[in-house]
Amino acid sequence: MHATVGLIGAGGIANAHLPAWLDLGYDVAVYSTADDADALIGRHGGGRAVHSLDELFDAADVVDICTPTHTHYELALAALGHALPTVCEKPLTRTLDEAEDLVARFAAAGVPLFPAHVVRYFPEYVELRRAVARGDIGRVAVQRHTRQGRSPRNGWYLDEPLSGGVLLDLMIHDIDIARWVGGEVARVFARTNVVDGSQSTQAFLTHLGGSISVLTATWTTAPIDFRTSFEVAGSDGLLHGDSDERRPFRYQGKAEPEADILPDFSPLTSPYRAELGDFLDSIASGLAPRVTARDGLEAMRIADAVARSAVSGLPIDLELTS
Template structure:
């Protein structure tokens, strides 16, 4: 049984607390948050948890075996390092850090400590994305030539101090949201040689951004990632993809009721997903708990999380410089 110390009391902490209620081998026994809502949060989502207003105090005093960090990006480094120094397994929401240097420090800390560590790149657990990778790896659309993803929403407004709107804290849409697709596409295709990005930006009291990124992969595959925090408030969050090979194509659009569409080759079909499928956040955390229990390495390694940050930072730098940037240049 893993005894979880949950750090945070916002949107993602709520999502994770709800997921832990579905996992037999885990229980949230402590909650640390500097927010005024920690008592109401714990009452609703972890009624038996001890409450703390300082995460490091919780790590020292509470009977926890692992910590789950669901706090703003700038806090990730000190919290993960603190967990590693105490020998506590740790799960941390993405992105690992706002900077390459901070990301490297986290990876070094968890590797040196030998703890079980995993980052929340949850798109790898969404059934439509799992299905696409399965079909591509099975050769159903032949050799990949181009991959395209979209991820659109209004600017995030649920943070208590609007930290998302501060690019120095959040990194904007490329580091906070497009990083999901950067991680997934690297998992699907392989290493990224360089990226070229353009970003439109405007301010209406919140940070609005719309970014388009071209990725050139080491094997020659070309990727297109479009990400937006520029839609009107109340617009549903949407995602889509198109993966084209020399024998067919896979398509998905969250606005379409038909799940994954397969075309070309010997078939032209829809591949529905079960309405009974569990939350990808639950699946993700189940995997983390299983690894903490068994000592196995998580599917998402510390270096995977680091490379996703580097791709995102390269896209930010490319957008600012107006020229292609290699992820290997970031922080060099």
């Protein structure tokens, strides 16, 4: 008998998670309130639809939450009520208070909680982290990370109280990477500009060790491709990456409207498969995965400071936690 994943949600990001679970050899039970589970299953050739959360929890050995941001907290608590190891798409929750409570509850119960910060599994970012850890560029001084894409067309994304806007959709990835590479963050200063359906946030992070990270995240109504880039400068050199300079896989054909929010990646080397496999390995071994629940919480803590700074126009000092 195969182990079963209970996949909650059948929208955009589920198009990356479902095929990864199938490739890892799992049966997948899919539940969605939007009546799109059958379409997701048909698109990827595997899985089965269930008709309630209770049915999903009864079938599942692991839960994977791929739903709108504002639903993460309650769904994760429901999974915890069944003592099920849980993957939760980024951001971990909509608010910092929810994230703190969720992480504390899972830790107290001894149930694994995995925030799906997939960028840590993209090869260029893996190599970035390795190169910095090896000392290839000496002491890191400045990081610059950019992430841009078309403004979402889905209503809940554009409702900032529900989604958190471009900050929690795009920038949270680079918040996590900047902290992964540069260490804990002590101070944040940020600005946000909104013009009609376009939105851009820029944040300046001062790390505890003295280095600085400059992050820019943009949603735009202009007809642009999804793009990411980074430059990390140190005392002995510079590391550079740009998704426009090397695309190992390119798809041409009919666009899938629910899947086109995803960046290009090869199905043969899916970072989504890598992150889910890492979570499974951590459950089996008892060792920490590459992304821990605390990492998800700290990304939310920094994002919360970015949001508050953008509103107040003032820098925000963070209280560092152990």
